[in-house]
Amino acid sequence: DTEVTQTPKHLVMGMTNKKSLKCEQHMGHRAMYWYKQKAKKPPELMFVYSYEKLSINESVPSRFSPECPNSSLLNLHLHALQPEDSALYLCASSQDGSGRGRETQYFGPGTRLLVL
């Protein structure tokens, strides 16, 4: 089973709202990722968690706040977003983030976010 699930599939929010995106995997992976993808562009890495600890923050604005409650779950808390934050938000997971062997990332279906 190489499934990563994400909820919700679609989200519309105003600039003053607070919302959360959720991601779950049951592959026993210890590294989880958040990406942002704009139309016709490749995914851009936002955050990496390894063993439930934040290991990479790619200079993401503080209005995006990640959380990793346990090894299977990853959340992205959203607050005071801007219209330019509208995008497809992808979650991914991999074995442990070390890159040893043939470790690779498996992506979820994404949450399509629209900020009005």
Next chain:
Amino acid sequence: QKEVEQDPGPLSVPEGAIVSLNCTYSNSAFQYFMWYRQYSRKGPELLMYTYSSGNKEDGRFTAQVDKSSKYISLFIRDSQPSDSATYLCAMRGVTGANNLFFGTGTRLTVIP
């Protein structure tokens, strides 16, 4: 210069054609090469995974890596309308699975 270059297309072919998708890269440290398929408004799906140089075949799909030329290819034989999607190449070095470098993606349409 971008780390990974990929022709964005779009590419349109008739059903049954052989499709060739390509990426070039500049970093000689890249050792692991992947092809992801992304349908419209969906997440990327891992299609092929290759280590170092050589070929890998899986059904109608063949991935080739030429490290001496820093060039990778994905061939699709007997293309089907269901192959219509954006194909992203991705690659990384020997450490840090998080350090994936993506191409911009090639949008493919297979016409019935």
